[in-house]
Amino acid sequence: MRSEIGSEFWETDIAKGEEREIGSAHQYLLSGRTALDLIIKDIQASEPIGSVAMPSYCCHTMIQPFMDNGIDVEFYNVRLQKGRYTYEVDVETSCDVILIMKYFGFASEIADQSIEEFRKRGKIIIEDATHSWFSDPPNHRKSNYVYSSLRKWTGVTGGAIALKSSGPFEINGPDRLNLRYIELRRKAARLKKQFIEEGIGEKKIFLTMFNKAEELLDKDYKGCGVPASVETGIKSLDREKIIKARKENSKILIEGLKDIKGVESVALSDKDVPLFVPIRIAKGKRNELQQYLIDNSIYCPIHWPLTDVHAIKERDLYNNCLSLICDQRYNSEDMGRIVGLIKAFYKQAGRGRRVH
Numbered sequence: 001m002r003s004e005i006g007s008e009f010w011e012t013d014i015a016k017g018e019e020r021e022i023g024s025a026h027q028y029l030l031s032g033r034t035a036l037d038l039i040i041k042d043i044q045a046s047e048p049i050g051s052v053a054m055p056s057y058c059c060h061t062m063i064q065p066f067m068d069n070g071i072d073v074e075f076y077n078v079r080l081q082k083g084r085y086t087y088e089v090d091v092e093t094s095c096d097v098i099l100i101m102k103y104f105g106f107a108s109e110i111a112d113q114s115i116e117e118f119r120k121r122g123k124i125i126i127e128d129a130t131h132s133w134f135s136d137p138p139n140h141r142k143s144n145y146v147y148s149s150l151r152k153w154t155g156v157t158g159g160a161i162a163l164k165s166s167g168p169f170e171i172n173g174p175d176r177l178n179l180r181y182i183e184l185r186r187k188a189a190r191l192k193k194q195f196i197e198e199g200i201g202e203k204k205i206f207l208t209m210f211n212k213a214e215e216l217l218d219k220d221y222k223g224c225g226v227p228a229s230v231e232t233g234i235k236s237l238d239r240e241k242i243i244k245a246r247k248e249n250s251k252i253l254i255e256g257l258k259d260i261k262g263v264e265s266v267a268l269s270d271k272d273v274p275l276f277v278p279i280r281i282a283k284g285k286r287n288e289l290q291q292y293l294i295d296n297s298i299y300c301p302i303h304w305p306l307t308d309v310h311a312i313k314e315r316d317l318y319n320n321c322l323s324l325i326c327d328q329r330y331n332s333e334d335m336g337r338i339v340g341l342i343k344a345f346y347k348q349a350g351r352g353r354r355v356h
Contacts (some may be wrong), residue, residue: 134243303323
């Protein structure tokens with residue numbers, strides 16, 4: 001088996017004989033942005049939305065559904081300070097809807113307090129629980145709507161869930177499938193599995209397939225559901241395996257990196273289940289460190305690329321943060337390898353050597 005770490009999943013973590021049902025009103029959708037589009041349309045079915053306040057630190061796919069539905073987008077600043085994400089959101093905002101999230105699965109008292117305060121003021125709260133889906137709790141009970149993209153956690157070929165806290169959805173659920181997207185990701189995952197486990201094939205082939213699938217999703221994400229097989233897979237995820245591995249792996253990373261000058265991590269609580277372990281790299285060395293890890297077959301993503309729809313001034317997190325892999329594909333030895341390489345990077349940089 002190849003020893004690379006990261007990038008796209010190639011298999012799904014299924015617990016045989018288990019199917020977990022969701023209690024509140026919900027819909028299974030193709031992707032996170034599909035779920036968000038459904039939520040927006042459900043709100044609009046009963047009242048108009050003029051504007052939304054959303055975090056400055058987010059993926060463009062969270063912004064696009066609001067723009068596509070003719071909603072003005074305003075941003076509030078998010079920063080990483082002393083191991084915690086801070087939210088500079090004005091409780092007096094005139095925005096009709098507030099979108100909020102807890103980054104990478106780490107608890108946030110500020111986010112919880114903001115949700116409660118805005119609910120008191122009659123605002124509609126949409127919570128993106130993609131990052132916190134396996135944490136305890138995954139979302140705030142007072143959020144009006146919650147959604148999560150499950151393919152970020154394991155190898156499901158598509159799939160997200162949208163929940164409504166009170167009453168049924170006002171609009172009908174998805175009425176079609178984007179099977180080209182599903183099949184392309186499914187085929188790419190099979191090829192990656194062969195590449196990782198048997199050393200067969202070329203990496204560029206399945207990477208191109210994954211990229212083409214995302215291009216398809218960019219063009220066609222609205223109103224799409226998932227095949228029954230994908231929905232069953234989501235309901236049958238091996239939560240115990242996912243939670244246990246991610247907790248253990250994230251602890252190793254955070255503990256191993258805490259004394260490295262120039263690396264800022266986050267504070268981990270017992271109920272957190274991280275999607276990634278984010279670190280902030282000082283002195284503009286983020287890209288250099290990422291490339292050093294890539295050169296050693298460790299593929300840690302940057303969240304997120306800045307796009308034309310990011311009308312923001314606060315860009316520190318985009319420019320300096322790196323998301324470390326901590327998922328259930330890997331063990332303590334793999335985490336030790338990541339920590340060791342980051343220490344080696346800083347040791348060489350400290351000696352004034354060019355890092356390769």
